[in-house]
Amino acid sequence: MAEREPGESAAARRLAQAHAARFRRYTGGDPLAPPVDLAEALDKIGEQVMAGYSAERAMREYLRRGSEGRRGLDDLGRRVSERRRELLSRHKLDGTLEEIKQLLERAVLEERKQLARDVDLDDMERSFAETRLENLPASTSAAVNELSDYQWRSSEAKADYDKIKDLLGRELLDQRFGGMKQALENVTDADRQAVSEMLADLNELLEKHAAGQDTPEDFDDFMSKHGGFFPENPQNVDELIDALAKRSAAAQRMLNSMTAEQREELFNLSAQAFGSPELMQQLARLDQSLQALRPGEDWAGSERFDGDQPLGLGEGAGVLQDLADLDELAEQLSQSYEGARMDDVDLDKLARQLGNEAAVDARTLRELERALRRDGTLRRDSAGRLQLSPKAMRQLGKTLLKDIAQRMSQRQGERELRQAGAAGDLSGSSRQWAFGDTEPWDIPRTVLNGIRRRSGDPAGRLIEIDDVEVAETESRTQAAVALLADTSFSMEIDGRWVPMKRTALALHTLISSRFRGDDLQLIGFGRHAEVMQIEELTSLEASWAKGTNLHHALLLANRHFRKHPNAQPVLLIVTDGEPTSHLEPDGDVRFSYPPHPVTIAFTLRELENSMRLGAQITFFRLGDDPSLARFVDNMAKRVDGKVVAPELDDLGAAVVGSYLGSRSWSSDGGAAGGFNDWGGWGGRGYWANG
Template sequence: MAEASDHRSFESHHARFQRYQGGDPLAPPVDLAEALDKIGEQVMAGYSAERAMREYLRRGGEGRRGLDDLGRRVSERRRDLLQRHQLDGTLQEIKKLLDRAVLEERKQLARDVDLDDLDRSFAETRLENLPASTSAAVNELQDYQWRSSQARADYEQIKNLLGRELLDQRFGGMKQALENVTDADREAVGEMLNDLNDLLEKHARGEDTPQDFEDFMAKHGAFFPEGPRNVDELIDTLAKRSAAAQRMLNSMTEEQRQELFELSAQAFGSPELAQQLARLDQSLQALRPGEDWSGSERFDGDQPLGLGEGAGVLQDLADLDELSEQLSQSYEGARMDDIDLDKLARQLGDEAAVDAHTLRELERALRRDGTLRRDSTGRLQLTPKAMRQLGTTLLKDIAKRMSARQGQRELRQAGAAGDLSGSTRAWQFGDTEPWDIPRTVLNGIRRRAAEPADAGGRLIGIDDIEVAETEARTQAAVALLADTSFSMEIDGRWVPMKRTALALHTLIRSRFRGDDLQLIGFGRHAEVMDIEELTALEASWAKGTNLHHALLLANRHFRKHPTAQPVLLIVTDGEPTSHLESDGEVRFSYPPHPVTIAYTVRELENSMRLGAQITFFRLGDDPSLARFVDSMAKRVEGRVVAPENEELGAAVVDSYLGSRAWSASGGYGAGGDWSGWGRGGLWGD
């Protein structure tokens, strides 16, 4: 044993290996696009960015289990352990050995014809009158002179089993390691326990040194396959197991506990082992009072557990409770890094650990890659970079919807006299646009590299040429008026409205940088918002749809850009029910007051006089709203679009692009097909 101990000590102090937790090491990095889309949608619905991220991690994504699913599986495993097992396995095994020993002894007494009748009668009487209690019967036979060698072996096995089980409770794996226990093994165990207790008591007094631990492990390291590196790690390991053993005893009935207490004196044939273990438990409880020493569980199954197995199951239950809390992420300062992937793999398997690891990497990537940041108050929010990424995703979705509705025709208004759009396309016969030299040369190099046989040919071929696109464009002043009244939230239009605003904002900032967009939200009153404010806006119960105030702000925006083409886009699901008085106070009335209507109409006519191209996006089927919007559009020579919620973004973008086409061509277009705007579509290359 000493030789094995020395070997183990060398291994534990010079090399420590752990299972790789990262799943497939060749797997691609986590894709943030889906996560960002889901998180962004939650933010637009009124969630904080922190909560939105937590919700995504809880629910998971495409083909990926979330924390809720992992937590459910943890709960199911915990319930299965309790419903499958019972804790009297050691008592049942001892009773079987005792019954077999007594039966074999009775057979031997009946076969032994040379035995004195008086001795036979005394022995049979003693066996017949054994106490009903297993522990009392075992103690009663302590000095019995066995005549059957098989019976004697079974009785001795009871003592060895008790010793192995008691040790297995505190040191996992000892039951199997000491299956063929010898006197030398018992002596080694006793010496280890005595030295261990001395070390722990010395540590409790603050008198131990690192050398004391080194000496102990050099001598007894074979008993500790976990390979603790210092006395605190040793205590942590032992305390968890010892606390689990105590919880197992707490979970037993009073009769079962009493039986084990009385039987423990017979472990390895003397009470010394039980005394050493009691001393160990006392030291560990004093050193680690934070462990759960008083808990208990209710087992309702029919599969018996031995003392060591039971302690292992109680430890599993404690691990599952820890995992359940970690996976809930409901405590202050919770992070995915808190999840113990080793425990998760042991309890649920490697796939569960890989799912949790992927979610952890996703959280890290969201924080690390500039997607989320904390503001001055410490709240988590989407960064401008994240908003751009989210807006790009929305534009792609809008482009698909427009292409499906209108076909795949690309419309380009390119000319040598126009502004460079930043996009390129393959040269076609008759093109007069300037060559894009870097792209053209790069195409030639790529072609020659891909076709070695043509390496000696021309550097530039006809198919390599790309020309720089230009756009005949004028500047536009765009005002998007978004209804933020509570009815938008009630009828499921809140998120589509925000997604539309973000898509339009992204399109203008990325493809039409010369245009000036102003976002105006209007409920009981109106206000100019930046895109971060609008997307994070929470719905509030405040009566009023103040289109008049919104139009005042829009017209002010148009007047600030006298040389730009005004474009007015109004998204609403209700008639105007409030207006702004001259003193700045808001007046509300439902049904709409004639004064509110008059004020609103006056500002719409002002927009028309400023040359604005006006489009109403009417949401819902309210007949009175339809009549009002239709009459207003007719009055100001505007248009009315009545899209479904999911089509709102495509309708607004289509209208904006159509207004720009009117500016470029001198007339008002219907929008046409704009899904291929530029070489890279709405979102560029």
């Protein structure tokens, strides 16, 4: 037989055994599941950022909504709310009172039967006993107290009456120490004494702690003597107090949730627990200490139960604790407080309340958030705000380019962008590789160089860097590209804000990855114009400011072209409205609607300057406004430009295609391959050549 710990009671051992570790179902989700998909998350977050959300808010929205096949925080929060409603609608709090009432009725019935069977009993004594049983108070607690000195003649009746006292003691202890009701079943005098000693020592420990007079040795001594009553295995007095206070506060909230009649019945009955008022006195002392030590717990709350399944005192405290856990989970899952992180979500509580599947979903979201922060997808700027990192912008741009390539391939029958050469057609000759070259290797000549070198040095490497030759291509003209993006408020109102930003990001990614020799400048124009970095443009929020200042944007574009005199100027203008403001010589902005003739004149003059600089000019007209169509057509004719009127879904493909068309001509005017034949957009737009 295992050696018994000093002071350990049978009840304490039973309680410890009830909480002993068991094999449990694996809770980590599918071990073969693929890692979290950052590409999908980045695409969704990027959409929100380009719609004007901050990166932090966009990430929160993604975590909130989840994705296809994965529940988000909103769904988990909804299930938490449903679980809470279900607990309140299923249960009622009079389980212990009902059980005591049934025990009392059974005891009285058995006693009456015994009185009727006992022929040797004096008639006067029988009559007195029957009268006493018939005139018991209607209140269960009053009837129990009335029979406290009754001399039971039926052994079954006495056993049932004694069960009332034990049941009360077990339930009151179960409220504060979960599992006591089962552990103290068939309680003995030794068990009662062990519980009494534990409560006395616990109260002494807590009172010393409140006075600052306890030591770690005091806690160790207490646990060595009574540790079996605390299967949670607290490591210090604070952990012990935390566990006890949560349970005690739940017991108090249960009491607050009862009706006044139920509270009065329970109070009157509690004196009978284990046959004396001592237990209730010790528990009251314990509750008082815990409330003073942990005033932050909810001691005054209450709930409204309207179900039909009765709960005992211990079960009720457990349900009230579940409700408190659900409230904590609801707040954690809302992520609505400052500094919220998925790490805040208590996965163990979530698994207990909603099951392991919910915990796996939350864990996946946690891993996703960690990966977004850890892998450099999100970063903080100098002001501490979360932003998409350059790495994330490149990844998002690649995704957009892939989508654009598919659209262009479907509509034009052309190759995907990744197959289009960025350095010109192969000339048939090769040269030694130099740092920065992006041309493809000439594999046969590279291998031949390695073989020749090794003929004099058989131990040398198969290929050295000096062996590498690249295929020469025909030269292409360097381009200075200016993308003028309308950022007026009408773009946001009409749903063109995000397509415009997606287009800018796709073009930026294409040039920075495939045409590094070209120089792209992004210019946003609303009431006034400004040169923007791609991160600024994609995170730009729409603002209510009257004006579409194409004139100012053209001034900035022409300055960009003049800085690159040897490059081919390419001017791409995305707009949904006529120019309604211009820049005065003194720098002030003048606004007028309908457009003022001076604004039109200033805009046309600067557009003609672009033409004189040799710019290839393309307008991308958004919307079906006839007056805008006439105005843009006339401007294009004045400068020998082109007009494209794509659907919003095709805007990116139209702009990228126009740029590739401008890059497909060599410096002598001959075609050098690529996307050089744009005969139309399959009925979804049109070209109007000036």
